[in-house]
Amino acid sequence: MGRFDGVLLASDFDNTLIYTEEALIRGEPVPPLPERNRKALEHFMAEGGRFAVSTGRALAAFVKYADQVPMNAPGVVCNGAAIYDFAKGEYLVTALLDERARERGQQVLEAFPQAAVEAYHIDNVIHAVHPNEITRHHEHLTKVGVTEAPSLLDVPLPLGKLLFEADHETLLKIRDFLTDRGWGGDYELIFSGQSLLEMTAKGANKGGMVRRLAELLGIPREHVYCVGDEANDLPMLQWAAEGFAPANCIPAVRDSGATLVSHALDGALADVVELLERKYR
Numbered sequence: 001m002g003r004f005d006g007v008l009l010a011s012d013f014d015n016t017l018i019y020t021e022e023a024l025i026r027g028e029p030v031p032p033l034p035e036r037n038r039k040a041l042e043h044f045m046a047e048g049g050r051f052a053v054s055t056g057r058a059l060a061a062f063v064k065y066a067d068q069v070p071m072n073a074p075g076v077v078c079n080g081a082a083i084y085d086f087a088k089g090e091y092l093v094t095a096l097l098d099e100r101a102r103e104r105g106q107q108v109l110e111a112f113p114q115a116a117v118e119a120y121h122i123d124n125v126i127h128a129v130h131p132n133e134i135t136r137h138h139e140h141l142t143k144v145g146v147t148e149a150p151s152l153l154d155v156p157l158p159l160g161k162l163l164f165e166a167d168h169e170t171l172l173k174i175r176d177f178l179t180d181r182g183w184g185g186d187y188e189l190i191f192s193g194q195s196l197l198e199m200t201a202k203g204a205n206k207g208g209m210v211r212r213l214a215e216l217l218g219i220p221r222e223h224v225y226c227v228g229d230e231a232n233d234l235p236m237l238q239w240a241a242e243g244f245a246p247a248n249c250i251p252a253v254r255d256s257g258a259t260l261v262s263h264a265l266d267g268a269l270a271d272v273v274e275l276l277e278r279k280y281r
Contacts (some may be wrong), residue, residue, distance in 0.1 A: 002048030003280045008073065008219045009044060010210050010236060011269055012228035013055040013062065014141075016246055017069065019264040024141045024193070033068050036267030041070045044273045050217055052076065054206050056192040056232050058160060059084055060124040061142035076213060078120055079190065079198045079232055080205040081160035083213055093212055094122060095204035096158045097187070104183055105162045105199070106152040108174055115166040115174060118146060119155045127155040134165040134195050162199040163192075171197040190232040198232055207235025227272055229253060229264065244272045 014020045017037060022028040041051050053069060054076035055062050062077060066086055074085040074092055083093040105117055109130055116132040128135050128146035139145055149155050152162075164174055174197060175189050188200045206228070214224050226233070226240040229249040237243030237258050245258040246268035254260065261271035 002046065004044055004047040004049030004276070006219055006223055007049045007276070007280065008052065008210075008214055008217060008224045009049060009272065009276070010052045010054040010076065010213070010224070010226045010240075011272075012206075012230070012233050013053050013057060013065070013069075015229045015248060015264050016227055016233075017053065017264070017269060018065075019248070020141055021248075024137050027137060027140050030065075030141065030143075031265075034265070034267040034270070036270035038070060040267070040270035040273040044276070045070060045072050049276075050219065052210075052213060054210055054226065054228070054233075054236060055079075056196075056198060056206075056230075057142060058120040058124070058126065060120075060126055060144050063124075064143045073217060074213060076206055076209040076236075078160040078204075079192065079200050080188070080207070080209040080235070081120075081200045082122070083209055083216070091122070092216065093209070094158075094160070095201045095209075096122065096160060097162070097199070097201050099157065101159065101162060101187070101199065102152045102155060102157070104178065104181075105164075108164065108177060109152065111177060112166065112170055112174055115164055115170055117152065118163040118165065119149075119152060120160045120163070121156060122158050122160050125156075129155070132165060138165065138196075160200070161204075164197040164199065165195055166197075168194045171195070192230050192232040205235040206233060207237075207239040210236045211239060225272070225276065227261075227269060228258075244268075244275075 050073040052073040056079040226236040227244040243258040246264040
């Protein structure tokens with residue numbers, strides 16, 4: 001029996017497990033997993049804990065990094081649109097966008113021609129309409145090239161999410177455009193960065209899928225812990241028995257009541273494991 005038997009730890013990837021902000025903004029190389037995090041996670045799992053990544057990235061955008069991360073549980077991908085079992089190579093749960101999402105997304109692009117959108121097909125293909133500089137930086141970050149399409153209506157279904165890319169002021173207007181038409185209630189509209197607005201099916205967020213993952217693993221809520229830095233992490237941070245956030249988190253996460261740990265560059269996950277060790281003696 002290990003001290004972490006029956007404990008689930010789920011962590012965001014970008015700017016939590018690994019600090020990737022400079023790679024996104026300036027095109028710098030993506031840094032490796034901090035060694036402190038690696039050792040701490042290996043220790044956590046050796047003591048019986050289950051560790052899962054819970055990322056806004058689609059599977060295609062995360063899978064090239066998966067072998068760098070010690071994990072022994074299925075992961076939440078596509079900002080809560082799916083749970084993927086990396087050991088078996090298969091989706092366990094999916095929550096897909098409805099067919100109207102493409103048409104509504106295309107209306108957004110026609111109203112805001114300066115914006116780009118990435119459309120994430122469940123079969124690991126990423127299409128882009130109106131790709132812009134943010135799209136190109138995102139390609140560099142994920143190491144996955146997009147397949148350009150003239151219109152969202154030309155992108156095949158099924159889709160896990162739409163990712164709108166523009167400056168933050170434009171994205172705020174896009175969110176209002178969707179909600180003013182009464183469509184906001186049909187989807188989750190969550191920022192995963194200043195220049196990234198996620199659109200997934202209603203209920204398909206990190207909180208809902210971490211809950212489903214805990215159910216699949218037979219782990220009660222009181223033994224589930226989550227770590228994240230952005231607005232799209234708030235649903236899982238607030239659902240968990242305790243949420244943690246790296247020092248580089250956005251103000252909304254800082255104000256949410258999450259327990260603050262060190263900067264992602266300094267091994268935030270290692271701090272979390274150390275705190276859990278005090279709880280599970």
